[in-house]
Amino acid sequence: MSKAIQSCNDFVIKFANVNGSGSASANDLFARSVIRMGVPVAPRNIFPSNIQGMPTWYEMRVSAAGWLGRRGGCDLMVAMNPQTWDKDVAEVDPGGYLVYDSTKELPRAKFRDDLTVLGMPLTEMCNRQYTDARQRQLFKNIMYVGALTALLNIDFAEVEKLIDEQYRGKDKLIAANIQALKLGWDYAKSHLPCPIGLRVERADMIGERIFIDGNSAAGLGAVYGGATVAAWYPITPSTSVVEAFTAYCRKYRTDPDNGRARYAIVQAEDELASIGMVIGAGWNGARAFTATSGPGISLMQEFFGLAYFAEIPAVIFDVQRGGPSTGMPTRTQQSDLLSCAYASHGDTKHVLIFPEDPYECFELGARAFDLAERLQTPVFVLLDLDIGMNDRLCRPFSWDDSHRYDRGKLMTEEALEAGRDFGRYLDVDGDGIPYRTIPGTHPTRGAYFTRGTTRNAYAKYSETGADYVYNMERLRRKFDTARSLVPAPILVAAKQPTAIGVIHYGSTSAAMNEASTLLEAQGIHADSLRVRGFPFADAVLDFVNEHEQVFVVEQNESAQLRTLLINEGEFNPKKLIRVLHYDGTPITARFISGKIAAALTERKIAPLRKQAAS
Amino acid sequence: MTYLAKPKLIRPDTPKNALGYTRRDYEGAISTLCAGCGHDSISAAIVQAAFDLDIEPHRVAKLSGIGCSSKTPDYFLGNSHGFNSVHGRMPSVLTGAALANRDLIYLGVSGDGDSASIGIGQFAHVMRRGVNMTYIVENNGVYGLTKGQFSATTDKGSKNKRGVVNTDNPIDLVGLALQLGASYVARSFSGDKEQLIPLIKGALCHRGPAFIDVISPCVTFNNHSGSTKSYDYVREHNEAVNRVEVILPRAPITAAYEPGSLRRVVQHDGSVLHLRKLAEDYDPTDRIGAMNHLHERHSLGEIVTGLLYVDSSAEDLHRHLNTVEKPLNKLGDAYLCPGSQALAALNDSLR
Known part of the structure; x- marks a missing residue:
């Protein structure tokens, strides 16, 4: 038998649940408990396109180092779904732990010898305690949180406090939840070896x-950004933005005097x-x-x-x-860059913004409204399911x-009254941005x-070639103006001068930051640049010029940002090396560092200094 | 189609409305449609209606889709903002505009291709949503700009210019508008300005979705014998249920009618619709009755025109959304941005 994993504040715990069973709020409670212990967590929902009855997982990384990307692997499985039992048990790393509902006895063959098996008769305990079917279901989840609190040595008072805050004003619910929590905690304390090798330490x-x-x-960013009209059509994973x-x-935005709305939200027909x-x-x-999401962008x-x-x-x-078509509606990807950047027929180019996390979804989301009015053009804020639908x-x-x-x-x-010349599509200031009037x-x-x-x-109908060309050239100038207005890229320089660069964007940053550390440990130094906007700022183009090899890390199959770089920056494609992750799961640091290290080896590039590389 | 611009000079005796504007102030660019096109008569009717109603030109927003009809907003109300959007999507663009500023008068102009084919979805939803607008369909039963294809409102059995008979069932937009909740529904004929102008005026004064289906013959592609949308055919089969007169709140009522022949409908803005009955027992406040009447007469080959339905107490989208009185596009930063203090409190709740 492998030695049981011993780790403090650094492990991955995964909950295998059935969707629609109320596990989400229990899992969320657990994540917040660890945060209240002062320890960073990064949880992710892995869920099907379904309402009830299908398997769903909640994977949570506890990381003292503060890494928020997905790690991969699993140290502790809370296996609550018989449907996926075999797969879930198989997924645990050797020496890991398995928490399960032992109400119904399972054959020995269903377990692994190299895991620490921690059974508790959750169903039986619930059935004894509650008569209502829904309560039995919901409190079973809270019970396993109670047990985990004991197993991982989390301060019970912190969880109690969270429940108290969550249900403040509904005292009955507080008491009932704490009771269920305590039942789980007591059982673990008296029947299981608490604490186990995995621990949360304050x-x-x-x-x-x-x-x-x-x-x-992003929804909050739209409020702060001054949006008053929202029109939308429900589509996963964007629905919760408008919600x-x-x-x-x-x-x-409710008028305090009369209760009326300073906003209008319409759920459209499509x-x-x-x-x-x-x-x-x-x-x-x-x-x-x-x-919206990809299919909406197409429409x-x-x-x-x-x-x-x-x-x-x-x-x-x-x-x-995940696309194309209906694709993987509940899985993450960064695969709409091209359909947004060059959206529509004819010669079009659009402004894109890539937030990395909720902070930027708010910040850049609010700023997008200023940018859209300054440039008088659509501005696309490209989130993905990973940052959109997971707490971060x-x-x-x-x-x-x-x-x-x-x-x-x-x-x-x-x-207008003073008689100032007004040409709606006239470039007065040389920046390509014309003046506009608001109707009325x-x-x-x-x-x-x-x-x-x-x-x-002057906005008069004209099919004259010269008028058309004037307009198109002005639009190009306007797009050029946008380069200095979109959020600037963020550079993280390697500890040593290097000829290797890595470009990434959006939700990849969490894994990328960690990957830089992993690479550094192998002696590979790479500057990394996080692109936050399109059209590309000078700093992005300079970065490519200043490095001999530039890895472009993306979560799509066709290397869409790389395509944009080649197309807009006129770079030699050979210089831009693809690092692509597109199986629908969030990219990991292990994946990025592995790919980059392998590519460097393959190309026989000494992963050292600039001089050595040349 | 005329290539000659009208002289700019205005004679001193030119009639002016209460705002001091002449009819010319409500005109637009010179039409590029075919000479005799029914659409130009509708444009003229809109000009007259806006002039008569003393509407400030900049208080109107005119929106359209794509097609001959959708080009016309360029040819009337030149001092009003216009938006020639994409094919079949005028209703959504107008809805957004109306959400942004509830104070303007919204006029949507569309055609039978634009509204009954590619845009039938948006047509349906703008009606059921109760957007406060006037929706005019310039219905000629044919695709003009692409040279004569049947449209979705072409009657079954109607012939095109080359003699081909349409075999598809027609869509009756008036029937749909009634069923979907339009609160002012009318049909008229571009060749009957006496009927059309008051109907447009009544629609512009109405709160809620006001729909007018205006049969507007296409002189180039659909004005031949065998077509059910030719000038001759429509004149022969036109059966008006009533005649409308719009009385503004400030105007004294001068006309005298025989008792029982007149019905008064007071609209939300105080304007009064005087409906002079032409058809026996027609009640324009009975939605179901209107639908039945339409079906009955249609089966007899008649084209029912007039104000077919009106609900003067209807609510509109802004009422449903409970939006503030002040237009959303005029709310300043202080009304929109909750500020840093609220954000700090929110941050605290997320720890």
Whole structure:
């Protein structure tokens, strides 16, 4: 038998549940308990496209080092789903632990000799305690949290406190939950070898950080960003963006005098109508957004072209999932870059923003509204399921109260009255961004006919080649202006000068930061650059120029950011090496460092200094 | 189609409305449609209606999709903002615009291809959602810009220019609008401005989705014998249920009618619709009755026109959403941004 794994504040625990069984809130309670112990956790839901009865897992990494990416492997399995038992038991690392419901006796062959098996008769305990079927189900989950509290040596009082906070005002629920928690804890204490080799020890590694999912943060960002109109169509994994926006609007945007809404949210009949409404609202001077996923992006293509060409601000939160087609609706990917960057027919290019975590979903999500109005164009905020639908530890949200919304270049009633020349598509300032009027500004001046058809600088219909070319060149200038307005990339320099660079973006950063450490331990030094916006800022292009080999780490199959780099930066494709992870699970540090190390070996590149590489 | 711009000079005796605007102030660019196109008559009717109602031009937003009809907003209300969007999607763009600013008057102009084919989904949903708008379909039963294909409102048995008979069943947008909850439903004919202008005026004053199906013959592709949307055919089969007159709240009522022949409907904005009965026992406040009447007459080959249904107490989308009175696009930072203090409290709840 392998030696039982011994680890303090550094392990992976996985819960195998049945979806619809109420396990989500129990698992969340467990994650928060570890956080309250001052120890970082990174949980992830692995769930099917289904409402009830299918297997679902909650995988949680406890990491004293603070790594928030997925680690891979499993040290402790809480196997609550008979359906997936064999697979779940097989997945545990040698020397790991297995917590299970021992109410029904299982044949010896169903277990592994190299695991520490910790059985407790959860069903029996619940049946004895409760008569109501739903209660039996829900409290079974709380009971195993109680048992884990004892097994992992978590402070019982912290869990109690969390329950108390969660159900404040509903005292009956507090008592019932704590009772179930205590039952589990007592059983473990008296029947199981507490604590086991895996332990949570009190630490101080959380600091100011908060624990929230990216979709909620994006919804909050839209509130802070001044969005008043949201039009959407339900689609996994983006639905909770608008749900959060709705909840935060109720809280923060209800008029205190009369209870009326300072916002309008419409669930449209489809994605086409959603983006149509957003564009109509943007045209009429309200900040508007939609939230969708890949299939929605496909459906909205024609409208993106209209908004690009008619120059109408819009914000699109695209929470990416596995494609193509229905693809893997509940699995994560970064595979919509190309369909967003060049969305619609004709010569179009769009502004993209890549947040790495909930903090940036809020921060950059709010900023997207300023950017959209400044540039008068759609702005895509590309989340993915990994950061969108999983709670993540991140910096606390912050807001500068002196910040005023940037409404962009608007012709005012006064300017029109004073007779200032107004050409809707005229480049007055040389930055490609024209002035616009909001409908209803002036009784007789400033009105124009917005259209997707070609027109001259004064918005008059024109199919003249020169007018078309003027317009397209101005749009190019505008896109160039955008390069300095999108969020700048973030460089993490290696400890030594190096010719190796790594480019990554979005949710990959958690795994990438850890991968840099793993590589460094092998003597491989690589500068890493996290791209946060498209069009690419100069710093991104410089980074590629300054390194001999640049790995581009992505969570898609066709290397979409790499394609954008080659296309926009005119780089030699051979210089940009693909590191691609696209099986639907979040990328891991082990995967990234493994691929990079292997590629360097294969290319016989001495992973050392710049001089050595040349 | 005319290539000659009208003179800019305005004679001193040119009639002006209460705001001091002349009819010319409500006109737009010169039409590029075919000479005799029914759509141009509808544009003229819209100009007259806006002039008569003393509407400030910049208080109107005119939106359209794609097609001959959707080009027309360029040809009327030149001082109003317009948006020629994408094919079949005017309703969603207009909905968003209406959400952004509840104070403007929204006029959606569409065609039978734009609304009954590619855009039938959005047509349906804008009606059932109760968007406060006037939705005019310039219905010629044919695709003009692509040269004469049948549309979804072409009657079964109607012939195209080459003699091919349409075998598909037609979509009746009026029937759909009634069923989907439009609160002002009318049908008219581009060749009957006496009927059309008041219907447009009533729609512009109405709160809620007001739908007008205007049969508007296509002189180039659908005005031949055998077509059920030609000038001659529509004139012969037009059966109006009533005649409407719109009385603004400030206007004194001068006309006298025989008792019993007139029905008064007071709309939300105070305007009064005077409905002079033409058809026996037709009740324009009875939705089910209107639908039955339509079906009965259609089976007899008649084209029922007039104000077919009106509900002057209908609620609109903004009421359903309980939005504030002030237009959302005019709410300043202080009304929208909860600020750093609220954020600090929220952060605390996430630890």
